[in-house]
Amino acid sequence: MRVLVALPDAGRFAARLRAAGIEVVATTSPRELASDAAGSALAGELARADVLVLPADRSVLTPALVASCDRFDTRIVARCRRDADRRLAESLGLAAVGQDVDAVAAVNALPRAHTAPARGRAIAVWGPAGAPGRTTVSIELARELARDGRRVGLADADTHAPSLALALGVADEGPGLAAACRQAGRGELTPAELTRIAVPLGDVEVLPGINRPGRWPELSADRLERAVDVARDWVDDLILDVSASLERDEEIVSDLDGPRRNAATLAALTAADLVVAVVAADPVGVSRFLRSYPDLRSAVGATPVRVVVNKLRGGPLGIDARGQVRRSLERYAGIERCWFVPWDPRAADAALLAARPIGEGAARGAIPAAVRRLVGEAVSPPGPNDAARRSRTSSRKRRAERHAAVTATAP
The missing domain is CATH 3.40.50.300 (P-loop containing nucleotide triphosphate hydrolases)
Structure with missing residues (x-):
């Protein structure tokens, strides 16, 4: 498997992949990838890569980039910081992983069978x-x-x-x-x-x-x-x-x-x-x-x-x-x-x-x-699944409120 990494911490991410025996064809920053949304300058790297790892951000994850990856048969893994990022990646039919997921686990998330979500x-x-x-x-x-x-x-x-x-x-x-x-x-x-x-x-x-x-x-x-x-x-x-x-x-x-x-x-x-x-x-x-x-x-x-x-x-x-x-x-x-x-x-x-x-x-x-x-x-x-989802949402909100309270009272 050959991976193209376009992340703010591309060096550390690539090093973890190389340590696991995964080939990294190139590393770049999200800004460079966003400026080359059509993939013309990165065409060579995209053509050689099996997987592109990038942040789930609207400025980077564009329909033009997805189309370029489809043309080269390059699959995309989107790292998500927020629920909104995950929804963006899923709406484009991409594999979505958390920000803290290990690099190897993120790349290995692709082989899993994709189940079509229930229609809204x-x-x-x-x-x-x-x-x-x-x-x-x-x-x-x-x-x-x-x-x-x-x-x-x-x-x-x-x-x-x-x-x-x-x-x-x-x-x-x-x-x-x-x-x-x-x-x-x-x-x-x-x-x-x-x-x-x-x-x-x-x-x-x-x-x-x-x-x-x-x-x-x-x-x-x-x-x-x-x-x-x-x-x-x-x-x-x-x-x-x-x-x-x-x-x-x-x-x-x-x-x-x-x-x-x-x-x-x-x-x-x-x-x-x-x-x-x-x-x-x-x-x-x-x-x-x-x-x-x-x-x-x-x-x-x-x-x-x-x-x-x-x-x-x-x-x-x-x-x-x-x-x-x-x-x-x-x-x-x-x-x-x-x-x-x-x-x-x-x-x-x-x-x-x-x-x-x-x-x-x-x-x-x-x-x-x-x-x-x-x-x-x-x-x-x-x-049946709403209680757990609501519990996770409430926990995040309580943590955010506690953090805001501590920040407000800090000297």
Whole structure:
């Protein structure tokens, strides 16, 4: 086996390989490898090497480099410092090892049989007109799912009033979901390409929507369905923030096979494995939801729907606001169970001002706690492997908190 090493500690890594009788064809730095992403200057070394060892960093581990290694039949081992690095390597179909793994063990990780991961699911977040909080719920859902170590994508499929990029402080001039749909229409979209065009926001990969409502024809039904299908091999959970309109008026007025304004919403709801329906906790919001709910059920068919009552407070509903909403939903829509998210304007305003999820600035606040309960009970109930994963995540957080406390008190 011949190995090309491109690591910050390439000398020490190569020495360990040579001591074990493994041939090292060359060593280089990640910076030099990144500047030669296409592999033109390193073509000779790549052609002679069986394995390339490099750090799992977006500046180094690019689709162009992966394509060059495929051309030379050179396999890649990516050393990962964080969970996000491991997700990047796995999305490209590469062998991922920890930063502290021995050099010989890292190279020997390749012969193991690769088992295809289970396909991910799509979760559509819908709500009637009137700003019930679809985008806020989408963001908090994505953050909460990512806390358990899941690979999470967040896409803005709203063709009427896209707001995900603005709420998260992400530039909406980039490729985003529209570019993914265009490539899906040509049959060229891959999980690696989704990783390239997505904007990483912590542990969540964000696909911003269109930056002008007039671009809605780019999100056609066929393109979006294909993009969602590819995304199932990209992330464990894809959260789709969709618009309120469910009408099919264009199909009634014209029988021509042209673009439909609400096609993206209907396609996302049809392709979703789970729908989260958001209700604003006031008389107008509940009334709008009850009138639109039959159309939603008609669009999604047998797909499970989880109803979230957002912005719950006693002001517009009086005494026992929770009970009044629950009884109204059960009586007029047959909804026997729903989940409640309280109204916390201070935390919501602070998050919007800082362009970040509410849970990042107030992790123990009322809204993150309610979303945590929603995820645990209705969206992603604990499975047999979740307890160990959550324990590892909690242990890392406790160590980080202790380290921060010691650093803050150090002289």
